[in-house]
Amino acid sequence: MAMKAVLCKQYGPPDTLTFEELPSPRPGAGEVVVAVKAASVNFPDVLIIQNKYQFKPPLPFSPGSELAGVVKEVGSGVTGFKAGDKVIAFTTYGAFAEEVKTEASRLLRLPEGMDFASGAAFLLTYGTSDHALRDRGALKAGETLLVLGAAGGVGLAAIEIGKALGARVIACASSEEKLAVCKSHGADAGIDYASEDLRERIKALTEGRGVDVVYDPVGGPYSEPAFRSLAWRGRLLVVGFAAGEIPKLPLNLALLKGASVVGVFWGDFTRREPREFAASVRQLGTWFREGKLRPHVSQTLPLHQAAEALKLMAARQVKGKLVLTSE
Numbered sequence: 001m002a003m004k005a006v007l008c009k010q011y012g013p014p015d016t017l018t019f020e021e022l023p024s025p026r027p028g029a030g031e032v033v034v035a036v037k038a039a040s041v042n043f044p045d046v047l048i049i050q051n052k053y054q055f056k057p058p059l060p061f062s063p064g065s066e067l068a069g070v071v072k073e074v075g076s077g078v079t080g081f082k083a084g085d086k087v088i089a090f091t092t093y094g095a096f097a098e099e100v101k102t103e104a105s106r107l108l109r110l111p112e113g114m115d116f117a118s119g120a121a122f123l124l125t126y127g128t129s130d131h132a133l134r135d136r137g138a139l140k141a142g143e144t145l146l147v148l149g150a151a152g153g154v155g156l157a158a159i160e161i162g163k164a165l166g167a168r169v170i171a172c173a174s175s176e177e178k179l180a181v182c183k184s185h186g187a188d189a190g191i192d193y194a195s196e197d198l199r200e201r202i203k204a205l206t207e208g209r210g211v212d213v214v215y216d217p218v219g220g221p222y223s224e225p226a227f228r229s230l231a232w233r234g235r236l237l238v239v240g241f242a243a244g245e246i247p248k249l250p251l252n253l254a255l256l257k258g259a260s261v262v263g264v265f266w267g268d269f270t271r272r273e274p275r276e277f278a279a280s281v282r283q284l285g286t287w288f289r290e291g292k293l294r295p296h297v298s299q300t301l302p303l304h305q306a307a308e309a310l311k312l313m314a315a316r317q318v319k320g321k322l323v324l325t326s327e
Helices: 043-048 116-120 123-136 153-164 176-184 198-205 220-228 252-257 266-272 274-289 303-314
Strands: 002-007 018-023 031-041 066-074 086-090 099-103 107-109 144-147 168-173 189-192 211-216 230-238 260-263 297-302 321-325
Touching: 002 303, 018 303, 031 086, 031 116, 031 303, 043 303, 066 099, 066 116, 086 116, 086 123, 116 297, 116 321, 123 153, 123 211, 123 230, 123 266, 123 274, 144 153, 153 168, 153 176, 153 211, 153 274, 168 176, 168 198, 176 189, 189 198, 198 220, 211 220, 220 230, 220 252, 230 252, 266 274, 297 303, 303 321
Parallel strands: 144 168, 144 211, 168 189, 211 230, 230 260, 297 321
Antiparallel strands: 002 018, 031 066, 031 099, 031 321, 066 086, 086 107
């Protein structure tokens, strides 16, 4: 049996990826093979093929960390899943393929009523944002949340979770078009940081009080002005650095505001705290069924166009989530 996969054989830009036929994987003990129906593109996929990500798989490998599909075969000792089950999985790498082998512990059932494209776009963005806002940021009803890079996948998830928790949400993005998407997902106000002064707009929108929590997947030039805009006891959530540059913060700002800089590393959280992770996924499933979470799949492309998809992601051309389909 054979299947096709996107392969990274040498580190480099998306154009260096190949699309090849490989033998179908077979599951070992505790493993499952999933027929992939959809795999979503995330910013770490752009980094991992260039050897710029904190996790470095051995070459050659398939990029792609998040997928939805149907269980094809289970290995010995696997009790929770059987062939034919609809699942979602978070794999770190390997998802840009027609079939993927992974540990059964990385599978979750596809939530009731969710299609494969939405399932592939769900776990990483909503899981990251839920862990960030509820667990690390302790965001409460009535507080104000500022979301940087708000039109991206994790940004839109943060807006929806912020609203589900009863917070007021201010979305920041680089165009009016992107802010319109944010508002359609529940943002109360928007700041176009390409044309508006971030600090002045935050001051105006909060009557000088500042924001309680900043959700920052961007880094670069926006982190410090956002940190300076925190209210007393505010929290800056360090989620990632999509802008490329890791900012440095003057620590006296934390002192003056009684503020916290809080790291968010969802991948390690899922491994180190499986019970808390499972509880987070249950809460997300409940919110999805209640209609509070709506995964925003803005575009789907066939699997063999993975390089094109990664170029769009690298160029910040993706609103919400881009999903690759293998059918």
